[in-house]
Amino acid sequence: MSIIEVRHLRKEYPNITPLKDVNATVEEGEVISIIGPSGTGKSTFIRCINRLEKPTSGQVIVDGTDMCDPATDLSAMRRKMGMVFQNYALFDHKFVIENLMMAPMDKLGLSKQEAYEQGIGLLETVGLREKALSWPHELSGGQRQRVAIARALAMRPKILLFDEPTSALDPQMVSEVLAVITKLAEQGLTMLVVTHEMRFAQDASSRVFYMDKGELWEAGPPEQIFKHPKRQETHDFIFRVRSWEWDINTAAPDTYELESSLTEYCNRQFMELREANICSLLIEEIVANQLLSAARNRGLHDLKAHITLTAGEKGVDTTLTVDWRESFNEGDDPFADMADKYSQAIIDGLCDRVELVEPGLTRFSVRG
């Protein structure tokens, strides 16, 4: 018997219907990543599983019990399901260790000593043994989220639900949390993880749910979803989240914002520092010394360009595409009059290959 069965789940709000008709089953021990565009009901879906949301119609059966039956003891069912929230939601008036002791003492009947020992053990698991007597506000975001995971584990659940556990974290803290979740995934706990971390979804999950338009659009092993998606929407989404895109609409773009957005993307893709630096340098050269000077030479004030960076994988190069066709007339090859030969040399040095797909559309293969 499946541990979670969802049949024709529908959730309506007065103005919006995040879940139209969701059908899914999860087997014991599976690790499910739930991905998809924002606002497509991913969070609502897992919140229906432990009944923080009340479904409008349909069935959610957890471990053989119908969660929508008014006779169901929700408190008892929630004991089987831990949940980790986006904003950690630690109890600020309790020490870290007390956050882990409270519910097991109140709800599992553990003695204080037992709860304490279990709590210390769990803190060791998430690498925060030393922080037992800290206040939550003394921890970093990543540490707090690890405590929140330990707190959920303290209830000895069969199922763990993660609602975007890394979305509120600074990029440099994402990996420490993902590492903990990955470690748990290897231990046979049933987990459902709503996430935007594609690399995590691809590497750590046994199956991936792609949700779109209020439905479970496509479900399958990571290999299928990420490499050979069956549906067009899945393909488009996977491509979009895998690439970094930037629009330039002025001859004086905000290069700082561009730089920080690029850095964040490289971090999320776990790109090597050296490669990330090359991407950053390359884009700086192309934007500042090539595009903008070419625009100046032509007297263009509303330069329009579109930059796309797609991180490479095994056997595939990282590629950078610069599309500025909108701003230049046909037959005018802007890269032909590269004013700055020195800059040109730098660009050549950073790339394996520079390919002029058509005038105004150039593809650079980043040196790996």
Place this chain on the structure above:
Amino acid sequence: MKRARSFAVGVAIALFCAMALMLSFAHAEESSSSGNQSSTNTSQLKINSLSELDGKKIGILSGSNYDQIIKQNLSGSYELKYFNTISDEISALKAHKIDAFTADEPVGVLAVNRNSGIGMVPEAIASDNYGFFFQKGSPVTGEFSKVIESLRSDGTLNKLKEKWCGSDDSAKTLPKQDWEAKNGTLTMATTGEQEPLTYVSGSRTTGYDIEVAYICCKELGYGINVENQAGAAIMASVASGKADFGGGGISITEERKKTYDFTVPDYNGAVVAIVRAQDNEPAPSGGFWNDISSSFYKTFIQENRWQLFVKGLGVTILISVCSGALGVLLGYLTVLARRSGVRWVGKLVDGYQALMGGVPIVVVLMVLYYVVFGSIEIAGEIVAILAFILSFGATAGSTMWMSINGIDNIQEECGLALSYTRWEVFNKIIFPLARRQFTPQLLGQFVSLVKETSVIGYIAVQDLTRASDIVRSRTMDAFFPLISTAIIYFLFCRLLTWGLNKLANKFDINNRPRKIEGVEEI
């Protein structure tokens, strides 16, 4: 940081005391000569006849019938200003805020005797008779009248008049209540602010009218219980049945007779006008420190008046503490009511808080005492506590609710996900988190509550403010008792703030030691 704060507080206290002393000094001269000089010579008065009052500002006591008397007996135009006590009127007269005030003749004589720079216009405004008043239809009115008539015919009233208006203070005592109250006990409402007719000496309400009431009760076999309360309230007291009768310099008028039954007069007096002397010349002063010490003596030492202040402070503390504690409890209950999620309960709490927020506490107090509990035997202190519980409950409730609402919803969901019930979530998570925010606010509001209790004199409760009113009506020295009261309140509130902060700090979880009680650490 901490040192800077205590320094600032010290400076504030020093400034305050200096200001208080200067104020006392500015007015000490006016109250310094409390000798037994008779009314200032008429030739020195600013106004020598009633016709000169035309176009002037005249002070009258609120709740009195002086406005009618003036209308009926004075021609010309004048502007009336209302005051609560005669000492306020004296201060206003001296400060040129008014040009004259009216007083019952015995009170006026005493006021002129105790204050330099003021005098009585020789011509009386009207004759004025004082008596006791009962609820309409009370059989006791006639019984009292009979006794008063016999007292008049056998000369007792005249003897009493000589005794109470005389200069021998030691003779001014009330008889002991040694008779049997076979017909029950009567409660008399009086202002206690019109020496020599009704006033407080030591902690006892006494005076000419009080003694007459005593004799009447004795003759008729009643016990008597005298309650003094702020001027405007005594009519309400009798009307609502809180008191059986009222008296003490109460004029008998046609208008009042429509609402109350009056006895025959026990004192045939007059209404007089008190005005400034020509130059308002300061009397020979004994120097700054002598003035202060004389004021201090009169306010605190004479007749053991300090006991009034101490008792008053005790009442203020009792009422503040009881209503503070129970108010917080009531506030907590409103929070629970709101969280019940039942619509009409929430509306009810909204309505209650809006009502308490929109009605002055003194009105709540009077409505409770004279209307809601009008016909029930209940101590003023209890009503005061009730009123302040209602008031503080509304403030505390909305403060708590705001903090609770400010707690992120995710905390609640997180508690639910940990399999707690909604009640447990509130109790173990939401409320403790909110408590950290609202505690400092509640402490501040509590200190305000202490100051707000200063209005309870309206319902016959003698708190600190009322004690100072009573003393002021005796010494007729407006400023020193007022400033002293201000200093007592100020020091008490500082002490309270300090103590409460200390307490709050002790329970502040941020100061907890970093250890878990009751476990063997591993």
